[in-house]
Amino acid sequence: MFLWPYLTPLLLIALQLCTAFPVDRCEKFTDLSLHHALVGTSIRVRLLLYTRDNDSCAVLLSHTNLTEHPQFNLSRPTTFIIHGFRPSGSPPVWVEDFTKRLLGRGDINVVVVDWNYGAANIDYFKVVRNTYKVAENLTAFIRMMKDHNASLSSIHMIGVSLGAHISGFVGANFNGSVGRITGLDPAGPTFTGKPLKNRMDSTDAQFVDVLHTDIDALGFRAPMGHIDFYPNKGTDQPGCPKWLTGSSYFKCDHQRSVFLYLDTIDQKCSSLAFPCSSYEEFLDGKCMSCDQFGEAGCPVFGYDIIKWKEHLMNQSNTKYYFSTNEESPFCMTNYRVDVMVWNNKVHWGQVDIEIHNGTDKAMAEINHKATKFSKEEGTTMLAVFDRDIQPVKTISLKYHAGTACNSNRKLRVLRIRFTPLDHKESPLCRYDILLENKKEVKVRPIPCEETEP
Incomplete structure (x- = not known):
């Protein structure tokens, strides 16, 4: 109590200083609840600006006066991040990570x-109608940017x-002049089967890349x-x-599109994608060539796909496939595996392959269906490993011939050749291997002979 007479003047001084030098307010993404969703909400659009100078403290942009915001430098490229349906009312869990990774790149x-x-x-159809208002x-805001000499080509909408x-819709309003649009699992319900003017399409920007992760729901x-990716x-x-175990059952596949893309922004992950008529043919190893891209090679999914823009402009309706891990880092490593056998009869089976570098290992299970091994034809398989292992010092092979009368069959391998598809390293080979059913064989590969095809 005896300190109060001395503290009071200090508190008054502090209050005056705060009034004279106000602290900038950090705007946050609107946080609503399930109650709001049940009652229903009316449209309100807030534009939250982040830059490298304020990567954790958003500035609320004016819809009518850009001169209020010196932080908004229109000579820099601008990326818009646009979320979707929010039936719970909560902010997207990924939005902060998304902004920081983008700012880390440029x-x-x-x-x-x-x-x-x-x-x-909770009324999805009402929300769909709101998309046109957003x-x-x-469109009005970007038109104002353009009036202040911003370049439409430098705008990227995700x-x-x-x-x-x-x-x-925004891109169409500018007749496709916006630089780039990235669609992360575009919504299907109410948009499937609609004319182009009522959904996103390739004419909406100078370059449109799309990721599909939940096409069956x-x-x-x-x-x-x-370009359209189908992981x-x-x-x-x-x-x-x-199985139905909670809300994640409904949204996990759909939301995975965001997390797959996030891995690519800071180049944490790189997934090679292969053009193919179906995912089954991709797994069968029938689509491992990207000759049409020349030295650029197969496209790499994600943020940097813009590098393949010139190669992709004349393509349409081509699906690009790749496989992923269950969690980040999602990227996997692809090898072409060519097998020549000298069994007189045709054999069928599945193969497990492990590659080792002395300390770590990676696994590929080629088990989506039984593979045919023929002396006359040779066999080509796609092996997708859960991670990249370099250099490859040893390779473990396990052949699954089946059960009953097939269980005693042995695969006599004249040569097995491993060609990395994600790297430019020379192929590795091994010769004269006997694979018995479900017995692991570890071999040390050597460089393939130069005269081999």
Whole structure:
């Protein structure tokens, strides 16, 4: 009590200083609840600006006066992040990580489009109608940017689910002049079968890249961009629940699109993608060539796919496939495996392959179906390993011939050749191997002879 007379003047001085020098307010993404979704929310669009100078403290942009925001440097590229349906009302768990990774890649403006008021509603059809209003709002804002000498070519719109279609509507309003649109599992319900003007498509920007991860439920099935990626067939994603065990059962495959893309922004992960008519043919090893891309090679999924833009502009309706792990890092490593056997009869079976570098190992199980091994034809397989192991010092092989009368069959391998598809290292070979059913054989590969095909 005896200190109070002395503390009071100090508190008054501190209050005066705070008033004279106000602390900038950090804007946050709108946090709503299930109650809001049940009652329903009206549309309200907030534009949250992040830059390298304020990567953790958003600035709320004005829809009418850009001169209020000296932080918004229009000479820099601008990336918009647009979320989708929010039936729980909560902010997306990935939005903060998304902004920081983007800013880690370049000195850009990142604008998070917060339309949680309008997206938080259990009535999905009402939210779909709201997407057109959000697009109108963004169109007016980008038009204002253009009036202040911003380049449309330097704008990248990344839309998640319904956000992908919002991006498409905005791009169409500028006759496809926006630089790039990335669609992360564009929403399928109410958009499937609709004309192009009512959904995102390849004419909405100078370059449109699309990722499909839930085509059998919440996502859009058909190709719709200059390049369309279908990891794990675009359906059941590894690590996602296959049975009804909670809300993650409904959203895991759909939301996986965001996390796959996140891994590519900071180049933590690199997934080679192969053009193919079906995922089954991709797994069968029938689509391992990307000769049409020349020295550029097969496209790499994600943020840096823009490097393949010139090669992709004249393609359409081509699906690109790759496989992923259950969790980050999601990328896997691909090898072409060519097997020549000298069994007189045709053998069928499955193969497990492990590669070792002395301390670590990686596994590939070629078990999606029985593989045919023929002396006359030779066999080509795609081996997808759960991670990259370099250098490869030893290789372990296990042949599964089957059961009953097939269980005693042995695969007599004249030569097995391992060709890395993700790297430019020379192929490795091994000769004269006897593989017995379910018995592991470890070999030390050697460089293939130069005269071998």
